[in-house]
Amino acid sequence: MEDRWETPDRESRDPEVLRDILHPAVDLAIWNRTAPTALLAELRELDLASVENLRLAAPAQALADLLSDAMRTAGYPDMPALRAHVLEAAGHLLEVSGATGVALRLECIDDNACRLFHADYVTLRGLATYIGPGTQWIHAAARNDPAPEDIHSLEPFAFALLKGRLWAENPSILHRSPPIADTGQQRLLLVIDAVEDPVTTPVSQ
Numbered sequence: 679m680e681d682r683w684e685t686p687d688r689e690s691r692d693p694e695v696l697r698d699i700l701h702p703a704v705d706l707a708i709w710n711r712t713a714p715t716a717l718l719a720e721l722r723e724l725d726l727a728s729v730e731n732l733r734l735a736a737p738a739q740a741l742a743d744l745l746s747d748a749m750r751t752a753g754y755p756d757m758p759a760l761r762a763h764v765l766e767a768a769g770h771l772l773e774v775s776g777a778t779g780v781a782l783r784l785e786c787i788d789d790n791a792c793r794l795f796h797a798d799y800v801t802l803r804g805l806a807t808y809i810g811p812g813t814q815w816i817h818a819a820a821r822n823d824p825a826p827e828d829i830h831s832l833e834p835f836a837f838a839l840l841k842g843r844l845w846a847e848n849p850s851i852l853h854r855s856p857p858i859a860d861t862g863q864q865r866l867l868l869v870i871d872a873v874e875d876p877v878t879t880p881v882s883q
């Protein structure tokens with residue numbers, strides 16, 4: 679096996695890195711994206727208190743329209759750069775997974791959410807943090823007593839693909855939401871799962 683597969687995590691500024699998740703030895707592939715200026719400006723103007731959590735399921739061809747509708751319903755102002763950023767991430771997830779659709783959540787978080795390191799019961803999950811500290815991850819071997827240096831954080835705006843338990847029964851990478859309760863910090867988190875034949879359900883919660 680080539681040296682480059684010796685660790686189960688891969689990271690690059692090139693989106694091609696996302697395809698590495700298909701390798702059996704890789705459980706986390708991180709595309710470190712740079713945020714466009716327009717996106718930074720939109721996020722500066724966004725009041726997280728004025729938007730609701732957004733959740734939808736969509737076949738690939740309907741995603742763009744359904745996302746626009748769902749963002750409007752959830753109270754988002756017109757944010758074309760955020761929408762484009764999310765759609766580009768979803769496009770990569772669809773391409774890499776070969777799935778016919780996605781289940782997508784855009785969540786405002788001000789507590790510790792999933793504070794234990796874990797892997798989710800999905801095939802392939804994409805994560806990106808737009809506001810606040812990024813998702814944390816560790817090698818599973820360190821799960822019982824992770825030292826501070828064992829805990830890695832995704833960069834803001836990075837798009838990470840993680841194998842869930844349906845693709846990796848014993849994943850070598852675990853993740854959690856960063857503990858932010860009582861810090862006054864807030865997060866805006868994108869979660870996209872690859873799903874087959876989704877029932878179209880644009881729902882704002």
Ligand SMILES: [Fe+2]
Nearest residue numbers: 792797798853
């Ligand atoms: Fe999770």
